[in-house]
Amino acid sequence: MAWVLKMDEAIESGLVHDFDSSLSGIGQELGSGAYSMSDVLALPIFKQEDSNLPPENESKHPPFQYVLYAATSPAVKLHDETLTYLNQGQSYEVRMLDNRKIGDLPEISGKMVKSIVRVVFHDRRLQYTEHQQLEGWKWNRPGDRLLDLDIPMSVGIIDPRTNPAQLNTIEFLWDPAKRTSAFIQVHCISTEFTPRKHGGEKGVPFRIQIDTFKQNETGEYTDHLHSASCQIKVFKPKGADRKQKTDREKMEKRTAQEKEKYQPSYETTILTECSPWPDNAYMNSSPSTTPAFTSGQVSTYSVPDSNSSSPNHQGEGTPQFVVEQLCPTATIQEAQQWLHKNRFSTYARLFSNFSGSDLLKLTRDDLVQICGSADGIRLFNALKARSVRPRLTIYVCQESQHARSVSQLARSQDNENGEGDSRAIYVYHAIYLEELTTAELAKKIATIFSISQNQINQVYRQGPTGIHVLVSDQMVHNLQDESCFVISTVKAENSEGYHVILK
Numbered sequence: 001m002a003w004v005l006k007m008d009e010a011i012e013s014g015l016v017h018d019f020d021s022s023l024s025g026i027g028q029e030l031g032s033g034a035y036s037m038s039d040v041l042a043l044p045i046f047k048q049e050d051s052n053l054p055p056e057n058e059s060k061h062p063p064f065q066y067v068l069y070a071a072t073s074p075a076v077k078l079h080d081e082t083l084t085y086l087n088q089g090q091s092y093e094v095r096m097l098d099n100r101k102i103g104d105l106p107e108i109s110g111k112m113v114k115s116i117v118r119v120v121f122h123d124r125r126l127q128y129t130e131h132q133q134l135e136g137w138k139w140n141r142p143g144d145r146l147l148d149l150d151i152p153m154s155v156g157i158i159d160p161r162t163n164p165a166q167l168n169t170i171e172f173l174w175d176p177a178k179r180t181s182a183f184i185q186v187h188c189i190s191t192e193f194t195p196r197k198h199g200g201e202k203g204v205p206f207r208i209q210i211d212t213f214k215q216n217e218t219g220e221y222t223d224h225l226h227s228a229s230c231q232i233k234v235f236k237p238k239g240a241d242r243k244q245k246t247d248r249e250k251m252e253k254r255t256a257q258e259k260e261k262y263q264p265s266y267e268t269t270i271l272t273e274c275s276p277w278p279d280n281a282y283m284n285s286s287p288s289t290t291p292a293f294t295s296g297q298v299s300t301y302s303v304p305d306s307n308s309s310s311p312n313h314q315g316e317g318t319p320q321f322v323v324e325q326l327c328p329t330a331t332i333q334e335a336q337q338w339l340h341k342n343r344f345s346t347y348a349r350l351f352s353n354f355s356g357s358d359l360l361k362l363t364r365d366d367l368v369q370i371c372g373s374a375d376g377i378r379l380f381n382a383l384k385a386r387s388v389r390p391r392l393t394i395y396v397c398q399e400s401q402h403a404r405s406v407s408q409l410a411r412s413q414d415n416e417n418g419e420g421d422s423r424a425i426y427v428y429h430a431i432y433l434e435e436l437t438t439a440e441l442a443k444k445i446a447t448i449f450s451i452s453q454n455q456i457n458q459v460y461r462q463g464p465t466g467i468h469v470l471v472s473d474q475m476v477h478n479l480q481d482e483s484c485f486v487i488s489t490v491k492a493e494n495s496e497g498y499h500v501i502l503k
Contacts, residue, residue, distance in 0.1 A: 074247050089185055146186065147184060460501045
């Protein structure tokens with residue numbers, strides 16, 4: 001046993017001696033000559049790593065650039081992301097710029113692209129609970145949206161849309177070859193999502209993100225092209241201007257050395273590239289959880305038809321929209337269907353536990369308080385099935401039908417008993433006029449009697465002593481409401497049409 005211990009000690013001492021001798025020259029070698037970094041960088045391992053890095057002129061070039069016309073804060077450190085202050089409800093321009101080089105993305109040349117603009121949380125913690133946060137905001141401010149598009153001020157925007165199920169998102173088409181500016185309005189303020197109300201400075205930051213897509217083989221805009229975003233804070237009206245002024249005054253008090261640590265304030269904010277937003281409504285929406293993003297539930301904006309001179313103008317052959325009565329016995333599911341069918345999808349989740357009787361019990365003041373003035377009154381009128389009264393109602397009967405009814409009545413009076421029979425009736429049709437013009441009257445008469453409007457040359461009214469007075473717009477304006485007329489037709493002399501005479 002003692003022999004084994006001696007052998008172990010000998011081996012250990014030998015190893016220590018060898019290790020010491022191997023390290024003995026290291027300090028001398030380093031100190032004996034100059035240490036050259038260029039020699040080290042010239043080693044093959046460093047040359048291999050450098051060769052894998054892309055040259056500066058081959059860096060990724062984004063196809064688009066989005067510029068928000070709002071100044072950045074001067075109180076942001078050099079290596080931090082820019083921060084921009086916005087006023088609640090104020091319209092801010094976002095310029096959509098084509099940044100492609102010659103030959104880049106030729107497949108979109110001369111074609112439209114689709115951009116989705118959204119306001120999201122900057123804080124990752126709030127992103128995880130975004131649905132709950134937005135539902136709470138929606139409950140406190142029914143009928144409002146977090147993000148809106150100012151249509152009159154926008155330029156180059158085509159087919160703008162808003163999804164009632166996504167209050168923080170807008171989308172539109174645009175042509176990269178033309179000037180395009182989207183004016184957006186953010187209606188939520190940063191302090192609305194803080195546990196304690198400390199004021200604008202303590203509010204949570206948001207992000208404005210824009211995702212742009214091109215058409216795929218089937219014509220749907222699902223192929224991702226570019227995404228960019230910027231950090232913002234939203235204040236009550238004029239609060240952003242005060243905050244910007246405060247930050248500027250604070251920076252002016254700092255020394256020149258301290259100012260070097262902060263970014264300068266720029267007049268505009270350039271959105272920086274980022275990953276596409278994962279939750280795209282048109283790709284991931286589920287019909288069982290949220291209303292589908294379909295034409296029936298999408299708010300679209302278009303220029304009115306030049307032939308439409310009335311808000312209630314209906315095209316020829318188009319059935320007039322009639323509000324169905326909500327029954328008190330309607331179930332919760334039937335009440336939800338009624339809300340969607342009558343263009344109240346925005347409030348479907350708000351009234352998710354209301355049956356038909358619950359909705360009908362709500363007063364006008366209740367609905368105005370819940371849904372706001374405009375939609376509250378509209379919902380109240382729809383629940384009470386109130387239709388809009390036409391400006392003028394007249395009743396017309398075709399002369400041949402009138403004459404036939406008169407002859408039937410005369411024959412019935414010559415019966416054996418000599419007693420009159422009043423079963424013969426005159427069939428009249430109601431005409432509802434909104435525009436009070438001769439053209440509208442002729443069109444309605446043509447529709448009722450199943451003839452083309454082009455076949456009616458002139459409309460006359462029979463006056464005293466049987467004279468024929470040409471019906472003008474002024475005469476239609478002065479017709480007595482619920483007047484009755486018998487209509488006869490006279491063949492036009494110089495054409496294949498007819499003259500209509502109101503008797």
